[in-house]
Amino acid sequence: MEFQDYFPVWNQLTSEQQTLISNTVTFRSIPKGTVVHNGSMDCSGLMLLRSGQLRAYIMSQEGREITIYRLFDMDLCLLTASCMMRSIQFDITIQAEKDTEVWVIPPEVFKQVADQSAPMANYMNEIMASHFSEVMWLVEQIMWKSFDKRLAGFLLEETALEGTNTLKITHEIIGNHLGTAREVVTRMLRYFQSEGFVTLARGVVEVIDPARLKQLSEE
Amino acid sequence: MEFQDYFPVWNQLTSEQQTLISNTVTFRSIPKGTVVHNGSMDCSGLMLLRSGQLRAYIMSQEGREITIYRLFDMDLCLLTASCMMRSIQFDITIQAEKDTEVWVIPPEVFKQVADQSAPMANYMNEIMASHFSEVMWLVEQIMWKSFDKRLAGFLLEETALEGTNTLKITHEIIGNHLGTAREVVTRMLRYFQSEGFVTLARGVVEVIDPARLKQLSEE
Numbered sequence: 001m002e003f004q005d006y007f008p009v010w011n012q013l014t015s016e017q018q019t020l021i022s023n024t025v026t027f028r029s030i031p032k033g034t035v036v037h038n039g040s041m042d043c044s045g046l047m048l049l050r051s052g053q054l055r056a057y058i059m060s061q062e063g064r065e066i067t068i069y070r071l072f073d074m075d076l077c078l079l080t081a082s083c084m085m086r087s088i089q090f091d092i093t094i095q096a097e098k099d100t101e102v103w104v105i106p107p108e109v110f111k112q113v114a115d116q117s118a119p120m121a122n123y124m125n126e127i128m129a130s131h132f133s134e135v136m137w138l139v140e141q142i143m144w145k146s147f148d149k150r151l152a153g154f155l156l157e158e159t160a161l162e163g164t165n166t167l168k169i170t171h172e173i174i175g176n177h178l179g180t181a182r183e184v185v186t187r188m189l190r191y192f193q194s195e196g197f198v199t200l201a202r203g204v205v206e207v208i209d210p211a212r213l214k215q216l217s218e219e
Numbered sequence: 220m221e222f223q224d225y226f227p228v229w230n231q232l233t234s235e236q237q238t239l240i241s242n243t244v245t246f247r248s249i250p251k252g253t254v255v256h257n258g259s260m261d262c263s264g265l266m267l268l269r270s271g272q273l274r275a276y277i278m279s280q281e282g283r284e285i286t287i288y289r290l291f292d293m294d295l296c297l298l299t300a301s302c303m304m305r306s307i308q309f310d311i312t313i314q315a316e317k318d319t320e321v322w323v324i325p326p327e328v329f330k331q332v333a334d335q336s337a338p339m340a341n342y343m344n345e346i347m348a349s350h351f352s353e354v355m356w357l358v359e360q361i362m363w364k365s366f367d368k369r370l371a372g373f374l375l376e377e378t379a380l381e382g383t384n385t386l387k388i389t390h391e392i393i394g395n396h397l398g399t400a401r402e403v404v405t406r407m408l409r410y411f412q413s414e415g416f417v418t419l420a421r422g423v424v425e426v427i428d429p430a431r432l433k434q435l436s437e438e
Binding site for chain 1: 279280281283285287304305307308311333334335337339340341343344345346347348349350351352354355356357358359361362363398
């Protein structure tokens with residue numbers, strides 16, 4: 001599959017717009033762990049994921065983190081072009097969680113096409129609305145859900161993403177996803193172990209009773 | 220001033236689009252306290268505020284509330300037309316905090332114009348991005364800021380909005396804005412009183428030292 005097959009509203013662009021994008025798009029391989037966007041200074045352009053996984057998160061002044069959303073195959077990453085959107089007024093960091101391949105449309109090209117094309121602008125709108133929805137979900141989780149339920153939900157999401165019940169993940173990284181101190185994660189995981197939901201080893205959390213974790217997360 | 224003067228991208232619409240909107244827009248007076256939108260069922264249309272104040276908030280199953288954002292004169296309320304945006308996937312309630320006057324564009328008309336018009340779609344994008352930014356700010360507040368700082372910031376925002384340091388507001392309503400139990404608000408306000416930031420009376424919070432509240436909120 002080529003760039004055009006991945007780009008959602010390609011067929012609704014004019015041939016001039018298609019040519020402009022084709023002539024300026026670049027392909028980039030991003031090794032796992034690379035920070036591709038950091039705060040309001042960066043503006044590499046609109047990224048379209050061919051494969052891999054990106055994580056968008058915010059950080060406190062003390063260095064605590066919380067995951068805002070993740071991007072997967074065929075997703076468009078708007079915020080790496082945030083310099084073109086003056087109403088985006090917050091700093092976010094975007095990092096590759098797996099080896100990732102992206103096509104990059106330069107920010108000025110993205111802006112020029114979005115300014116002219118209603119289908120493109122409406123598609124951006126859909127993405128913005130879905131990120132908005134994800135952050136609203138996060139607010140509900142933080143405000144109304146206790147930490148045991150959030151952790152249970154996170155572990156289940158990870159097993160689905162990784163395709164295995166044996167998660168190679170440290171308590172610190174879990175804390176960075178959920179905006180919580182490592183000690184709090186460790187305490188709750190030990191409780192989960194005593195309840196028979198998981199078993200713990202160094203750098204590994206093994207989910208052994210996903211059904212009861214699911215029940216807990218949905219309570 | 221007329222509807223056209225309030226509508227942001229009016230001059231960038233075609234005359235057909237202008238006629239369509241002019242022929243279908245209605246004017247509505249909303250008494251203070253009225254709920255104009257409640258969850259995903261409602262879809263009255265795109266609202267353009269002529270005067271007044273709307274508050275968008277979410278509610279937990281137990282009935283706790285937290286304010287997400289507010290809308291003022293000349294603001295457009297997108298979420299009262301959320302049925303037209305399939306990526307908006309959360310329930311929000313919108314209520315008039317003051318007597319409010321709005322123009323309402325029917326949801327189908329809004330959708331039809333946004334589908335055709337890049338300026339309109341881009342303007343929606345700006346609004347969505349600014350709401351997204353407000354929710355991100357809220358996440359940062361909830362995650363990293365202690366309640367005393369959030370309460371200090373809220374009191375200062377209220378004095379600016381109301382144009383007075385004498386706020387007629389109950390501890391319960393403050394709790395509903397900040398997603399906190401009334402008791403927690405009362406305890407912190409009493410502390411603020413003992414520090415000489417505010418004085419309290421039944422249904423009234425009087426800000427007497429805004430400078431120190433500001434200092435606290437920015438710490």
